[in-house]
Amino acid sequence: MGFWLELAASGLITGGIYAVVAIGLNLQYGLMRIMNISHGEFLMLGAYFTWWAHTVLGISPLAFLPAVALLLFLVGLLVYRLCFRRVIRSAPSVEVIEARSLLIGFGLMYVVQNVAYLAWGADLRGYSFLAEPVDIAGARFTENRLVVFGFAVVASLVLLAALRFTLLGKAVRAMMQSPTGAQLVGIDTAVLHPVVFGAGLALAGVAGALLSMVYEISPSMGEPYTVSALIVITLGGLGSSAGCLIGGLLLGLVEAFGMHFTNPSLKMLLSYGVFIAVLLARPKGLFAR
Amino acid sequence: MNTRSTLGALLAALFALAAMPWLASDFMLSLTLTCLMYAGLAVSWSMFSGATNYLSLATSAFFGLGAYVTGWGLGTLGYPVAVVLGGVVAAAFAALVGAAVLHLRGAYFAVITFGLGELVRHAITYFEKSQFKTVGRVLTDTPDSITVYLTVLLITLAAVGICAAVRAGRFGLALAGIGADEERAQTLGVDTRRTKIAAFALSAFFAGAMGAAVAVRWTYIDPTAVFNPFIGFQTVLIAMIGGAHTIIGPLASSVVFSLLTEFLRLRFPYAFLFILGTLLILLVLYLPGGLASLWPMLRDRIARGRRAALAGGGANG
Numbered sequence: 394m395g396f397w398l399e400l401a402a403s404g405l406i407t408g409g410i411y412a413v414v415a416i417g418l419n420l421q422y423g424l425m426r427i428m429n430i431s432h433g434e435f436l437m438l439g440a441y442f443t444w445w446a447h448t449v450l451g452i453s454p455l456a457f458l459p460a461v462a463l464l465l466f467l468v469g470l471l472v473y474r475l476c477f478r479r480v481i482r483s484a485p486s487v488e489v490i491e492a493r494s495l496l497i498g499f500g501l502m503y504v505v506q507n508v509a510y511l512a513w514g515a516d517l518r519g520y521s522f523l524a525e526p527v528d529i530a531g532a533r534f535t536e537n538r539l540v541v542f543g544f545a546v547v548a549s550l551v552l553l554a555a556l557r558f559t560l561l562g563k564a565v566r567a568m569m570q571s572p573t574g575a576q577l578v579g580i581d582t583a584v585l586h587p588v589v590f591g592a593g594l595a596l597a598g599v600a601g602a603l604l605s606m607v608y609e610i611s612p613s614m615g616e617p618y619t620v621s622a623l624i625v626i627t628l629g630g631l632g633s634s635a636g637c638l639i640g641g642l643l644l645g646l647v648e649a650f651g652m653h654f655t656n657p658s659l660k661m662l663l664s665y666g667v668f669i670a671v672l673l674a675r676p677k678g679l680f681a682r
Numbered sequence: 683m684n685t686r687s688t689l690g691a692l693l694a695a696l697f698a699l700a701a702m703p704w705l706a707s708d709f710m711l712s713l714t715l716t717c718l719m720y721a722g723l724a725v726s727w728s729m730f731s732g733a734t735n736y737l738s739l740a741t742s743a744f745f746g747l748g749a750y751v752t753g754w755g756l757g758t759l760g761y762p763v764a765v766v767l768g769g770v771v772a773a774a775f776a777a778l779v780g781a782a783v784l785h786l787r788g789a790y791f792a793v794i795t796f797g798l799g800e801l802v803r804h805a806i807t808y809f810e811k812s813q814f815k816t817v818g819r820v821l822t823d824t825p826d827s828i829t830v831y832l833t834v835l836l837i838t839l840a841a842v843g844i845c846a847a848v849r850a851g852r853f854g855l856a857l858a859g860i861g862a863d864e865e866r867a868q869t870l871g872v873d874t875r876r877t878k879i880a881a882f883a884l885s886a887f888f889a890g891a892m893g894a895a896v897a898v899r900w901t902y903i904d905p906t907a908v909f910n911p912f913i914g915f916q917t918v919l920i921a922m923i924g925g926a927h928t929i930i931g932p933l934a935s936s937v938v939f940s941l942l943t944e945f946l947r948l949r950f951p952y953a954f955l956f957i958l959g960t961l962l963i964l965l966v967l968y969l970p971g972g973l974a975s976l977w978p979m980l981r982d983r984i985a986r987g988r989r990a991a992l993a994g995g996g997a998n999g
Contacts, residue, residue, distance in 0.1 A: 428789035503959030
């Protein structure tokens with residue numbers, strides 16, 4: 394019993410991270426049609442900032458979490474201004490925006506990854522934080538994993554609530570439903586686009602900061618999370634943040650149990666199997682009505 | 683330029699390329715080989731993706747599959763059979779995957795093909811580990827560099843020839859119709875599904891054959907080397923920068939970019955991917971039509987300048 398609980402928990406923890414990354418990506422894609430393939434690189438940046446703040450400045454990773462979010466938000470505003478604003482303004486159609494933003498994402502991926510290589514080197518980095526084990530119902534977890542899971546779920550729920558209950562959230566949802574209609578009732582694209590792009594990167598940064606508490610980090614850690622996030626978006630449905638949360642947790646569970654019953658090196662094949670199966674059977678997402 | 687002098691120039695260039703192994707130094711030959719490889723990859727990529735606007739990022743998957751066919755079969759089958767088989771395996775794989783995912787458009791298609799490279803890499807790593815208890819393979823009795831060079835030249839020429847033939851024929855028109863408006867093409871009687879799968883497989887054939895032909899350059903192959911996403915990335919970059927709707931665009935930019943990459947790699951070994959990434963962003967932002975769109979722009983400007991000069995001269999006289 395304890396073993397199965399541990400397995401399920403490890404799946405849910407990875408799944409929680411997937412959910413946070415995917416919600417950010419989903420917001421960007423849903424609102425602006427920016428398919429940001431470099432999303433995972435900003436997760437990596439968040440992880441490195443946290444590692445740096447902890448080992449050099451001695452700040453607790455949890456206390457640094459809001460700072461990471463703010464930092465990545467500002468990075469997001471800058472990246473949007475420099476790379477994506479022109480694409481969105483000058484492209485003649487939605488498909489052109491998708492193709493060009495994808496290429497820019499590739500460029501960004503190489504730029505950010507290589508900046509990280511130049512700044513921090515290719516070695517695996519890590520630190521020990523809250524590594525004490527606790528017993529729950531016969532299963533043993535290290536504290537940091539529980540903290541990571543808790544924060545991942547809380548971050549997702551806070552964002553869902555913000556989208557649902559605040560005026561800004563309402564504007565974002567209106568913009569997703571009908572860009573023209575939203576502009577007609579006075580919602581300003583010039584403000585909303587950079588803010589949402591920044592929020593997406595802030596979420597990726599938070600996910601990276603959480604990951605750095607548990608796993609070792611390296612400049613190439615981001616890419617697999619981008620691919621997983623895209624799978625989660627397919628599971629949950631485009632534009633649906635709640636779908637992302639459930640889809641993320643589900644993918645984490647599938648991976649954990651799948652790897653247990655087959656082989657750890659088949660993880661990528663498993664995720665892809667799920668991805669292709671869902672695309673073929675329910676292209677609008679598992680929860681579409 | 684008239685047709686006759688174009689043909690003459692083409693033939694002269696062909697002779698020069700075919701005579702390279704006996705004239706140029708080893709370094710020049712290897713540089714030319716890299717140019718030819720990317721020319722073949724970029725032209726075959728744009729045959730499908732340029733015409734249909736389906737952004738495929740699967741080139742490194744096909745390339746790696748071809749390379750592994752050589753890795754498995756070089757000793758038993760011999761080099762020429764391995765090259766052809768590499769192409770056939772890649773084409774078969776593309777047809778299989780294409781049947782499943784070619785109804786996806788836009789970003790979804792790009793992402794799923796991007797992941798294909800990773801998928802095949804993991805699958806082959808797993809297969810090699812469980813079947814042969816090894817990951818890499820040493821290639822013995824590799825053919826000499828002249829044979830490899832001429833093979834790559836032949837594949838590139840075939841890619842250019844077939845791409846030109848496709849563009850001139852019904853098949854190319856159907857592909858362009860899909861790129862312009864898929865539903866309309868369907869209404870007008872194009873079997874879009876079959877056309878897409880056939881073109882996807884055809885372009886994969888060249889990528890696979892290229893991988894199989896070039897694999898012998900390494901003497902030791904392992905999944906991280908042959909499924910290097912950089913190869914696919916560079917191919918797409920070259921084709922888009924050159925202008926994916928033309929043949930001459932990808933050809934010209936493959937020469938420019940191979941030389942540029944080689945120069946940057948030698949000069950700035952650490953920062954070269956950073957520079958390349960920045961360059962890509964700038965090009966997408968400020969020259970979205972590719973280098974091919976530069977030529978008409980330049981011609982217009984020269985023509986306008988000449989007209990202005992004439993008008994100015996008239997006013998003075």
